[in-house]
Amino acid sequence: MLKYLLKRLFWMIPMLIGISLISFFIMHLAPGDITTTEAGFNPKASEESRQKLRELYNLDKPVIVQYGLWLERMSKLDFGNSFASHQRPVFWQTTDENNNTKLGMIQEALPITLLINVLSMGLIILIALPLGIISALTQNRLPDRSITLFVFIGFAIPGFWLALMLMYWTGVAHHWLPISGLHSMGADKLSGFAQGLDTLKHLILPVFISAITGLAGISLFVRNGMLEVLHQDFITTAKAKGLPEGTIIFRHALRNALLPLITIFGLSIPGLIGGSVIAESIFAIPGMGKLFFDAVLMRDFPVIMGILTIGSALTLVGNLLADLSYAWADPRVRKGVMQ
């Protein structure tokens, strides 16, 4: 297991270098250099801020040196300071000579996005598991057909449109739920518990929206996994032994059908992180997605590059965790890994 872990960790190095190359390439996509694009987009961009860009990315040096310096900064997780938001550090807090601590932008935004994604993954499991199981057990009959229809609509529904409709219906028309931000006005005067409840209410819509698109895929996946397992010999054996239906479905079939879900969740991380852009900007949630979107609008390059890199690194870590849990959960893989 340790050897497997080390091997996987080692593989992350070329991956990270690849990511650095791609992000470096994107930075140089702009016609001319990025200082002119910024000027073109924002007429107020001063010569001073252009000079700052040149310094930050060493644009006056040869390309290969630029890349080397970029790689060095990436390895130190130093993405510089934001241009737009009062020189705040992009990634992590810094303390200046007067002992004033400035919090990092990603440092503040990341926990919010992670919380939303963890909650929506929980919601996905809670809804998709029963749907998938029911669908598999009633294959080609009415419940299966209606769940499949639901799945297809779930795949096709534009998240931002659903968000808009729900926001209007639950927030504007009926005032059931708050539709923007994470806290109500004056929430800081409430007790800790009431504050938590208030935040939770603000999270209902965003979590639901980010869960709905993942939901369809996972329930289809559980259905097909269950169907495959139910046709295998050991299930027939279990039935022949006269085991009760519940035991067969939940102890024998489900456990095997669920294993690949670990990998699917690992693979869905980049989609979830990327998908946070739309949900967070609609509901004005100060997470990674909104931070990124605002940075794109303001051409705040240090923030864009920082989030791109951190988002990719998170995906790598997520995939690693998924593979490790898979190895831990599946004795076949675990044994194979150890040999």
Added chain:
Amino acid sequence: MRKVIANPLALAGLLIISLILLLALLAPWIAPYDPNAIDVKAILLPPSMQHWMGTDALGRDIWSRMLFGARISLLVGIVAVGIATSIGIVLGAVAGYYRGWVDTIMMRLVDIMLSIPTFFLILAVIAFLTPSIWNIMIVIGLTSWMGVTRLVRAEFLSLRNREFVLASQTLGAKDFRLIFIHLLPNSLTPIIVSSVLGVASAVLVESGLSFLGLGVQAPQASWGNILTDGKEYIQFAWWLSLFPGLAILITVLGYNLLGEGLRDALDPRSQ
């Protein structure tokens, strides 16, 4: 073809898409108004006989804008997938045919691209370029070829050592001939299925980008930006938000149904 029509999913998808394609193609002839014509006397009118889907804040006819928007959405979807599929076929074919270190490099490249959150990547590229319909197509295409690459590679790997390929090779066929005459035609089914499904997700991405204001730019109509325009009037002009969303939903549904139906109909294993 008969198998495709006999499959209810594929047939439903085919009908939906044909209808939308037809409407998009005929837009200049069947649209009752100029999609960009501003009419100050007809601002925010609800759906009626004159304006089937109502009008927007500038008095533009939504039905006409929807028809022209369909052209944009479908064009972006199809061109983006065309780019992605071409890249995928070339890289996948090279990786699956030559194997060895070429394959290793290609597959690592796929892994790296897959680990960058796609929507972030697309937005970042657009931040450095200017949003325009051509840039959108290219960017969506350049960020969605990984699935096809893996697929083509897997097909090639499994076909590479079949008798008919080896026989042809023994008879002196060149790499080019083997790839294009023998391997590629036999891998077409999964490529077609994934392209059809790819159009569905490209349409969704384009509408999302346009919704965020980073896609197709006004005054050119796209379903995404009709929705963005309508968002501010949602309290008293529901038709501005409802119709574009439904159009996206139905189009994406159509492509998904067709894709899944094709998979069922053409895959010998599922019969």
